[in-house]
Amino acid sequence: MEILLAITTGILYAAGIYMMLRRSMVKLILGLILLGNGVNLLIFLLGRITKGKPPIIPEETKVFEDLFADPVPQALILTAIVISFGLQSFAIILVKRAYKVLKTDDLDQLNTTDEDS
Amino acid sequence: MKTIILRTASDFLLPVLLLFSVFILLRGHYLPGGGFIGGLVASIAFVLDAFANGLENTKKLLKIHPGFLMPFGLVISAVAAISPIIFTGQPIMTGLWANDPIPVIGSIGSALFFDTGVYLIVIGASLTIIFTISESA
Amino acid sequence: MNEQIIILPLLLHLVFSISLMFFWTNIKAQKVLSITGSFLAMCASIWVFIYVWDNGIQTFQAGNWEAPFGITFVGDTLASILVLLTGITGFAVSIFAAVSVIKARLRFGFYSVFHFLLMGLNGAFLTGDMFNLYVWFEIIIISSFVLISLGGEKNQLEGAVKYFTLNFLASMIFLTGLGVLYGLTGTLNMADLSQKIPLVNNQALVDVTAFLFLVGFGIKSAVFPLYFWLPASYHTPPSAVSAIFSGLLTKVGVYALIRVFTLIFVNDSFIEIMLQSLAILTIFSGGIGAIIQKNIRKVFSYLIICHIGFMIGGLGLFTEVAMAGAIFYLIHDIVVKTNLFLVSGLIYRLKSTTSLDRLGGIYKSYPKLSLLMAIPLFSLVGIPPLSGFWPKLSLLLAGFNEGNYWYFGAVIFGSLLTLIAIAHVWAKAFWEDGKEIKKSKKFIEFNQLRKYQKMQYVAPIVFLAIVSLYIGFGAEHIQQVSLRIANEVFDKQAYFDAVFK
Numbered sequence: 001m002e003i004l005l006a007i008t009t010g011i012l013y014a015a016g017i018y019m020m021l022r023r024s025m026v027k028l029i030l031g032l033i034l035l036g037n038g039v040n041l042l043i044f045l046l047g048r049i050t051k052g053k054p055p056i057i058p059e060e061t062k063v064f065e066d067l068f069a070d071p072v073p074q075a076l077i078l079t080a081i082v083i084s085f086g087l088q089s090f091a092i093i094l095v096k097r098a099y100k101v102l103k104t105d106d107l108d109q110l111n112t113t114d115e116d117s
Numbered sequence: 118m119k120t121i122i123l124r125t126a127s128d129f130l131l132p133v134l135l136l137f138s139v140f141i142l143l144r145g146h147y148l149p150g151g152g153f154i155g156g157l158v159a160s161i162a163f164v165l166d167a168f169a170n171g172l173e174n175t176k177k178l179l180k181i182h183p184g185f186l187m188p189f190g191l192v193i194s195a196v197a198a199i200s201p202i203i204f205t206g207q208p209i210m211t212g213l214w215a216n217d218p219i220p221v222i223g224s225i226g227s228a229l230f231f232d233t234g235v236y237l238i239v240i241g242a243s244l245t246i247i248f249t250i251s252e253s254a
Numbered sequence: 255m256n257e258q259i260i261i262l263p264l265l266l267h268l269v270f271s272i273s274l275m276f277f278w279t280n281i282k283a284q285k286v287l288s289i290t291g292s293f294l295a296m297c298a299s300i301w302v303f304i305y306v307w308d309n310g311i312q313t314f315q316a317g318n319w320e321a322p323f324g325i326t327f328v329g330d331t332l333a334s335i336l337v338l339l340t341g342i343t344g345f346a347v348s349i350f351a352a353v354s355v356i357k358a359r360l361r362f363g364f365y366s367v368f369h370f371l372l373m374g375l376n377g378a379f380l381t382g383d384m385f386n387l388y389v390w391f392e393i394i395i396i397s398s399f400v401l402i403s404l405g406g407e408k409n410q411l412e413g414a415v416k417y418f419t420l421n422f423l424a425s426m427i428f429l430t431g432l433g434v435l436y437g438l439t440g441t442l443n444m445a446d447l448s449q450k451i452p453l454v455n456n457q458a459l460v461d462v463t464a465f466l467f468l469v470g471f472g473i474k475s476a477v478f479p480l481y482f483w484l485p486a487s488y489h490t491p492p493s494a495v496s497a498i499f500s501g502l503l504t505k506v507g508v509y510a511l512i513r514v515f516t517l518i519f520v521n522d523s524f525i526e527i528m529l530q531s532l533a534i535l536t537i538f539s540g541g542i543g544a545i546i547q548k549n550i551r552k553v554f555s556y557l558i559i560c561h562i563g564f565m566i567g568g569l570g571l572f573t574e575v576a577m578a579g580a581i582f583y584l585i586h587d588i589v590v591k592t593n594l595f596l597v598s599g600l601i602y603r604l605k606s607t608t609s610l611d612r613l614g615g616i617y618k619s620y621p622k623l624s625l626l627m628a629i630p631l632f633s634l635v636g637i638p639p640l641s642g643f644w645p646k647l648s649l650l651l652a653g654f655n656e657g658n659y660w661y662f663g664a665v666i667f668g669s670l671l672t673l674i675a676i677a678h679v680w681a682k683a684f685w686e687d688g689k690e691i692k693k694s695k696k697f698i699e700f701n702q703l704r705k706y707q708k709m710q711y712v713a714p715i716v717f718l719a720i721v722s723l724y725i726g727f728g729a730e731h732i733q734q735v736s737l738r739i740a741n742e743v744f745d746k747q748a749y750f751d752a753v754f755k
Binding site for chain 3: 020025028032035036039042043045046047048072073076079080083086087090091094095097098101102107110112
Binding site for chain 3: 187188191192195199201202206207208209210211212
């Protein structure tokens with residue numbers, strides 16, 4: 001399972017970076033999304049995968065009795081997902097506005113900021 | 118996508134999904150659930166309605182612009198977060214709990230109010246985003 | 255009251271950000287509220303600084319969870335002085351924004367997002383948890399994305415796309431580093447990490463993680479190979495926005511680098527060499543970029559990069575003198591860079607352009623204002639009694655004592671390039687006779703403004719100029735502060751003891 005996840009993570013990173021290096025703005029966003037998912041999987045993988053119960057101690061007992069899963073990576077991933085949800089939706093709106101104003105999807109055409117004004 | 122099946126189904130689904138989102142909101146803290154997920158379910162309910170009946174009708178149904186939910190949600194969350202400093206002098210975001218559980222809702226604590234704030238913020242934010250994207254399509 | 259007052263400025267910004275949302279359409283009320291809010295936050299941050307200065311490192315655990323499990327907030331002297339500087343620059347910029355930012359932008363919640371940004375900055379300085387640092391970083395960049403794209407002009411959107419992409423990439427690299435760090439140690443509390451990292455068996459992986467953090471924070475603070483987003487985007491938004499960006503956003507990256515490489519990844523010779531060489535390259539590329547630009551704001555943007563190199567190099571030397579110099583430079587740079595962009599906003603209001611080819615004759619028509627604007631310009635160069643001189647002296651001394659002549663030479667070369675760039679700006683814009691500039695009819699001349707509006711333009715610049723004059727003439731005090739910070743930063747044990755009381 002670890003090997004499979006590691007390979008998936010690698011593919012997601014590679015695909016994300018590759019998409020970001022393309023010239024299209026839409027592919028840029030796709031790349032960002034893939035990269036974000038790759039990072040989340042990486043955290044999940046490095047948090048040690050266990051088939052455990054949620055780490056909540058029942059009321060009758062004082063200590064854990066079963067194997068439990070580490071809750072921290074999951075909390076981290078949840079936070080990261082929420083944040084990237086916000087960032088990505090902002091990116092989509094931004095790119096859409098940029099496309100409307102600039103009338104191009106080609107990132108190589110974005111050079112008005114380099115001209116002196 | 119204005120088929121009669123979807124329209125009829127969404128009329129039934131909207132209240133059910135909203136009720137389910139409240140259930141998920143209240144279920145949180147010790148079981149899977151909570152404000153964020155509940156808020157997403159609620160906003161999905163409205164998005165489904167917008168699919169079936171059109172964006173304009175959903176906006177009429179909502180009456181207010183969803184963006185206005187955000188400040189209210191933020192106020193509730195912020196007050197819930199700051200309340201331990203004011204009431205007990207404990208650090209920020211410490212959970213304060215009422216002694217006796219209330220039927221249906223369960224134990225009341227500052228965490229519930231925090232989650233309710235998050236619920237409102239998530240509905241407001243995600244609906245604002247989705248409406249903005251689909252409006253200028 | 256107790257140690258919790260360290261987050262008072264943060265809470266004030268939060269409260270004002272929320273209450274500004276309720277005045278979405280009432281711009282006048284927003285202006286008044288925002289200026290009051292940032293004034294209160296400034297007072298609170300002064301209080302925080304005095305409290306920390308008198309009582310040492312303050313910590314508390316959010317949610318009352320014990321240290322390695324919950325989120326710790328740590329207010330040491332470094333954090334509290336940065337909170338103080340955030341308060342000062344935030345106050346100045348919020349006054350300046352009230353008059354210089356057009357109504358269309360204010361109506362889309364400019365002020366609310368602005369306070370949210372300041373809250374994020376305060377949080378990033380005060381947190382003692384790596385993941386929490388990531389969250390504050392995201393709060394900062396998401397509000398800065400909104401601020402940079404508000405208004406939706408052509409070059410603004412273009413700059414925003416570039417700014418967004420590279421900052422997002424940096425966050426992802428930072429998050430990757432976090433994931434590996436958690437996998438290695440099982441903790442994300444900075445104090446806990448400082449003890450656990452030396453015990454990790456696989457030190458090669460620790461080096462890789464350190465490098466991931468270096469790249470992530472390096473992009474955010476515009477260090478050599480990946481700084482291109484900065485000059486492409488910082489001149490596009492309104493001056494008030496660029497002022498707060500240039501003063502504080504890149505410095506958060508520098509702060510994070512200082513924190514991470516003095517507390518968590520220490521004694522790593524590879525990182526030291528890397529930091530020093532990056533610093534030298536950053537100084538060169540930023541300085542050379544600055545002297546060939548023809549737009550004032552772009553000159554200043556490149557100077558930001560150049561001076562980031564000074565601080566990174568000071569950090570890379572890893573001695574107390576160098577660290578004190580870097581911290582002193584950080585303090586000076588935040589105030590002066592913010593002021594410079596406010597000055598560029600004022601120049602735009604005077605002449606309706608910021609292009610050096612078309613500017614000219616400001617000294618002739620506005621002699622008093624020119625003298626005022628000269629203060630930040632020459633503070634940046636470091637003419638002796640002004641603020642830029644003293645930290646450079648410490649940095650040069652440290653470079654010389656360490657035998658690092660490359661860095662020594664780079665600092666001198668960087669200062670020289672800064673001098674050339676600023677002299678160029680001064681000669682072209684202030685002394686040379688200007689041509690008549692065609693102004694669009696909608697443009698409101700500075701002289702046509704009402705008296706209180708003129709005050710709002712000039713007062714923040716005066717305020718920040720006074721602060722930078724104090725840094726220059728009261729250098730003894732600032733040096734004392736920087737030395738204490740340098741001491742504290744290298745004393746890992748004290749930090750650990752403060753968190754695990």
